Amino acid sequence: GQPGVSPLPAFDPELPAFIDGRGGDEGGRVLTRAGLRDAALRLAGGLRTLGVRRGDVAGLWGFNSLEWVTAAYGCLAAGVVVSPANYAYAPAEVAHQFNDAGASLAFVDPALLANFEAARAHLTHAFPPSHVILICPPAEKPAGTPYPCLAEILGEPVEPEHFDGAASNETAWMSYSSGTTGLPKGVMTTHFNFTSQLQAANTSYHLDTGPGGDVVLGFLPMSHIYGLTIALLQPLTFGAPVVVLPRFDEIQVLDAIQKYRVTHGLLVPPLILRFLHSPNTAKYDLSSMRTIMSGGAPLSPELAAAYEQKFPGCVSIQGYGMTETTPGITAMNRTDVLGGGRQGWVGRLLPTYQARLVGEDGADAPRGGPGELWVRSPSVMKGYHNNPQATADTMALGAWFRTGDVLVRDEAGWFKVVDRVKELIKYKGFQVAPAELEALLLTHPRLVDAGVVGVYDAAEVTEVPRAYVVAAPGVKGSEHAALAREVMAWVAARVAQHKKLRGGVVVVDAVPKSPSGKILRKDLRKRAQAEFEGKPAAR
Ligand code: ATP
Ligand code: MG
Structure with a gap:
């Protein structure tokens, strides 16, 4: 047995x-x-x-x-x-x-x-x-x-x-x-x-x-x-x-x-x-x-x-x-x-x-x-x-x-994780993986962390990606608004049209995460939707 x-x-x-x-x-x-x-x-x-x-x-x-x-x-x-x-x-x-x-x-x-x-x-x-x-x-x-x-x-x-x-x-x-x-x-x-x-x-x-x-x-x-x-x-x-x-x-x-x-x-x-x-x-x-x-x-x-x-x-x-x-x-x-x-x-x-x-x-x-x-x-x-x-x-x-x-799989049978199905942001007919945008944001020289979620844009009748980013040490609070605008343009220059951060960019102290490093997007999404409907950040 x-x-x-x-x-x-x-x-x-x-x-x-x-x-x-x-x-x-x-x-x-x-x-x-x-x-x-x-x-x-x-x-x-x-x-x-x-x-x-x-x-x-x-x-x-x-x-x-x-x-x-x-x-x-x-x-x-x-x-x-x-x-x-x-x-x-x-x-x-x-x-x-x-x-x-x-x-x-x-x-x-x-x-x-x-x-x-x-x-x-x-x-x-x-x-x-x-x-x-x-x-x-x-x-x-x-x-x-x-x-x-x-x-x-x-x-x-x-x-x-x-x-x-x-x-x-x-x-x-x-x-x-x-x-x-x-x-x-x-x-x-x-x-x-x-x-x-x-x-x-x-x-x-x-x-x-x-x-x-x-x-x-x-x-x-x-x-x-x-x-x-x-x-x-x-x-x-x-x-x-x-x-x-x-x-x-x-x-x-x-x-x-x-x-x-x-x-x-x-x-x-x-x-x-x-x-x-x-x-x-x-x-x-x-x-x-x-x-x-x-x-x-x-x-x-x-x-x-x-x-x-x-x-x-x-x-x-x-x-x-x-x-x-x-x-x-x-x-x-x-x-x-x-x-x-x-x-x-x-x-x-x-x-x-x-x-x-x-x-x-x-x-x-x-x-x-x-x-x-x-x-x-x-x-x-x-x-x-x-x-x-x-x-x-x-x-x-x-x-x-x-x-x-x-996930995706290459010819040699190697896998790569794209994101969770439920986390994919549906922008009009397209699907946007927040993890892909987060990985890109992490390569920005003045950012050290990032979390991206979809928010519903009633005017556009679609979800749009919104980013919460943590600035590198040394970036002053007074520079946050300018940094957010710059990050939006920086991303837009590097991704397909449908992946642009249309929902805005916000500089925060920390991205909510579990101890194993998972971004708690369900928490972030709640906050993002409320903020997006209230006062849109840099857009
Ligand atoms: P819950 O199912 O309760 O919402 P959870 O899915 O985070 O929580 P776990 O079973 O601890 O609970 O985690 C499994 C998930 O972690 C996977 O479905 C995947 O999304 C993510 N994950 C695990 N390993 C990796 C990895 N190497 N790279 C990216 N994501 C990973
Ligand atoms: Mg699970």
């Missing part, structure tokens, strides 16, 4: 699986593969004693840690579905997820305990003290709390629940999408989704194991499918150790790279930008780094190139995917060194994926697109939890899943 994502495949059980990468007294602890297996099976035994059953849902709310990993694997071994929440969520947001997921058990980081108590006002489930388990080692348990920590509920080790063929199509995990376009959606990921994704991913950007092999850095939230697969499941499955950090902290990250000779890092574009300009990178020995992987949001060609120049010997590779596809759809090989005119592209399809680029009429787009990417793969989720409408909208078409993203 098809094994689930746990228990672990056969490797030297004494190899380190996860290392607590924090500096000082707290850090340095090692969880070996045998240690994790043992703790997970004993936690599963403890959960059974609590009355928790296969198919129950556990909410998991915390920063990355050895205990977070143990809690997740204990649940998997018990057949309990894990629904991990972003540590940055506000109480009402975590409550929305736990309610929607139907969680009856909660694992909570002590650092988030006050927020969890605040969330209780919104939670539909009561969560008695026995069912709130603190994600921490006994030494870090706060005094006076009524809740047990992981070590206190370990029981007799059990046989993993789902380790049989029949279980492979059971939901193992329920991550929520990032909520960029609306409320986050619960994504039902099966054991089979994970195992097929991991095999596919490792044939693409495979990890080297054994002496001198890869050491992976894990600070991106494992609650997101991207951090989960690349910084937890892939290294664990294929035998590379992970240095775990609770969150991004620049000095802690640099320190851990140097100390543990990290080779493989997983980043999102805003952090790549930060490393590029950081005065601290020169103070550390980062020579062990071989690959930086970027995904989740567009990585501009300029940024990828600048990064490789600053860190010679370290290639930056890009991948593209989404929560619903567990997540990788395309990726570059680690040997696909950028520089050959490939910056800005997201690689080729992972094995197991089939793809179509589809036009608005539902027919295949002309060769190479652009078109909406539809995919078929054993890594495509079972469906959205509690949301049959969204499932039907994206999965009703036979085996094809609609990604909602527009």
